[in-house]
Amino acid sequence: MEISSTEENYLKAIYALQSSGDKPGVSTSSLSEHLNNKAASVTDMLKRLSDKKLIHYKKYKAVSLTKQGEKLAIAIVRKHRLWEVFLMEKLNFKWDEVHEIAEQLEHIKSDELIERLDGFLGQPKYDPHGDPIPNAKGVLPKPKTSALSKIQNKGLYIFVGVNEHHVDFLRHLTSIGLKIGDQIKIEEHNSYDGSYLIRINKKPGQYISHKVASNLLIEIKS
Amino acid sequence: MEISSTEENYLKAIYALQSSGDKPGVSTSSLSEHLNNKAASVTDMLKRLSDKKLIHYKKYKAVSLTKQGEKLAIAIVRKHRLWEVFLMEKLNFKWDEVHEIAEQLEHIKSDELIERLDGFLGQPKYDPHGDPIPNAKGVLPKPKTSALSKIQNKGLYIFVGVNEHHVDFLRHLTSIGLKIGDQIKIEEHNSYDGSYLIRINKKPGQYISHKVASNLLIEIKS
């Protein structure tokens, strides 16, 4: 069965929304917003995806992916994230530049290509933003989930990922000298506004807002 | 101005046919055959490409690329051939496997990507089939044009490219142990059927047909 790039984008969107949201299903309007399409267009496509048995769809009800639909969605996520690693590691793109190009590359159809790319890159487990890369079987490494804002204790941590992927946010982190893998020392937590005083790799301390902190994923330094 | 992948494929086809053929223009029927589309569909697209000023088109006359159309066509050829080099050099695909995947990759839109890929590959001048790779300005290195079948003299040559790109032909060459860069010693030329007795890299001699010889591009060993 042939799957178009457009259909792939819908599957990916449903997958993203159903993983992020707390509820099980995904609404027409959330897809409409996520894909920048009108709700009527979404309904149209939902019917076609349903005909292809890629989603569970009942009129006026939230949709969800079938086994097959999820398998495809995860395969696309795998391709997207592997290409992002390629762009960053091999072609020296910055982490705020890779997503847009990967949006195109993720639709290239060749299983052999993606498996060889995976090998070439050394089977990376996480992409340049700290997102987990599913393996060829569709199994995801455990996601990085611990936001800095959840932690009050002083101590040493490692910056391992971002919650927010917008270019502006990524550039902001770059401008304050923060990149994946850096050490973060929490020196102070202000319960008043939720801001932090931190040191990145032992450099001079600086304040970061609660909003920024809530989008930084960290691990305790081992 | 937005150019679709389909439009890109038409431009590439016109470019290929106008470079290969002796005549200046390209006919609707040759495009129809090359692209496996009906002539009526071709006419349809020719009008649209003409509206976009990418081709010169007059009803019932052969078409040709405008300056802008040629620039785009060459850019696509550049992308195609660079991706072929990538697939072969970095991902270890065989030379008969790269074309199909490159047909997809050539439509990825990002100038930055292709320039970085070019750098990553060491600015190759020829692709895995010996075809010249245009530089970023659209200038082509001189093409390999000397077919083995044009030569009767015994002597030492280097195999530098193929005229024919079909998978079967490429696999045949692989099966007789011939790859780009190999030395070919002409030991005998049979004027009766145009076949040759050759030695590849000093290995035992073998016969190749006129047809094969006519698709092998060689240079005199310097």
Place this chain on the structure above:
DNA sequence: ATCAATTTTTAGACTAACCTAAATTTATTT
């Protein structure tokens, strides 16, 4: 439980890229 607001679906239209069948133009024979 009813009514209003919101969400979703339907109906009807549009474009890109294809198709078949028929008409037209150009090329080739006689």
Place this chain on the structure above:
DNA sequence: AAATAAATTTAGGTTAGTCTAAAAATTGAT
């Protein structure tokens, strides 16, 4: 120079993927 053959275009359709406007269903507030 006609007549025939071949190439090309036109006319009219189809599908994927989008849209707007209107109808229908669901949700949520009184």
